[in-house]
Amino acid sequence: MALHVIVGKGPVGTTTAELLAARGHEVRVLSRSGGPAARLSGPGIEHRRVDAADAGGLTEAARGAAAVYNAVNPAYTRWPVDWPPVAAALIAAAERTGAVLVTMGNLYGYGRPDGVMTPDSPLAATDTKGRVRNRMWADALAAHEAGRIRMSEARAADFVGPQVPPEHSHLVRQLPAVRRGRRAWVVGDPDAPRSWSFLDDVAATLATLGTDERALGRAWHVPSSPPRSQRAAIVDLCAAAGRPAVPVSGIPWPVLRAVAAVSPMMREIVDVRHQFDQPYLMDAAATTETFGLTATPWERVVAATVGAAPPAA
The missing domain is CATH 3.90.25 (UDP-galactose 4-epimerase; domain 1)
Known part of the structure; x- marks a missing residue:
């Protein structure tokens, strides 16, 4: 089993860390406080205090990791300010360590949809938050295509579940x-x-993207009911x-x-x-066909x- 580094200990980071640990992986959770979340402790889970915008700190914490998961959750009103330095630091850490970068994404980048959204739908957002997410995706994809990093992204709809x-x-x-x-x-x-995206299904998708090379270089939708x-x-x-x-x-x-x-x-x-x-x-047929993941009833x-x-x- 391998080391997996989770950046962020909100609902997504916590649930993903629990799942990876349950599967026998070593898990390192990075957060500004460095302390464990209320339910996130036990064998196989380590906590470290690291600022998600600190490329050096992320690099040091991710050395030897198979994958780094971007589960950061900036305040909704601060995306244009907080996301760019965090996204850049994560790309830098992935490049320096060789760890796969798996990003928790959403549907904002598609803008106003013209029908059901798939991972191949145009990223046509005109609002500020959608443009921020699309810039993050474009930068990470460009680094992947240049051979600097290996990456993938999971995109989910509005969350639901007891952890949310x-x-x-x-x-x-x-x-x-x-x-x-x-x-x-x-x-x-x-x-x-x-x-709607059940948080357990979100975590299962992220964990799969971080452990299956078929995921690399593209975005995947979380299977939803x-x-x-x-x-x-x-x-x-x-x-x-x-x-x-x-x-x-x-x-x-x-x-x-x-x-x-x-x-x-x-x-x-x-x-x-x-x-x-x-x-x-949203349509997640590609995720199901490729990895066998299905939505919780x-x-x-x-x-x-x-x-x-x-x-x-």
Whole structure:
């Protein structure tokens, strides 16, 4: 078994580290604090204090590693500032150590989709966050094609699962409404079908990309359950929790734009309105055909998510 280095100990980094350790690998988790996450400790898992933008520190921590996983999660409002130095440092560390660079990506780079998104869909984003992600991808791919590094990227839809905090998921943040039987207010069209990515499936995809050379040089979508609208998904959460279905309404865009005038976070959400006002669907057939990975059944996803939620006060 090999050494795998996880950069970031948020939900993605923690879940991926647990999976790799369970498979018998040596895992080193790098974070600014250097301390273990609440549930991330035990045999085979080491923690080190390293700034993700410090190429020298990353290089030293990744020496001898088979793969380095970019599971960093900058604040949503700081992507243009925080991502470029982190992405550059990770490329430098991968080049200096020979470790495969596996990046946790998303669907922002595609921009407003024209149909179902695949890894071959045009990276046509015009919003700031999508352009940031596309620059990261282009730089890493160029380094790969120049023979400087070996890399791949996993792209996921909106996260769901018991490990995901409410601020990281438009679905998980509805659990208090589900528990209390109150109306759920969502961003965008409640009935637009969407893809959702279960965090266990995200981790399984990342771990596979870091251990299979067939993954190199391209992006892969995380296998996800059949699409569910926000309304349908919330109704499913209610059923899994043994609660009556709650009413679901979309927050009017004029209200969101008014809030955005004083809220940097809401401005970022309004900037990617296209993710919420039409179908937002991904296809992971290539991942399944190549690696045999499949999505966790939706019923298990909602049951796990509800089961981890605290009861209403």
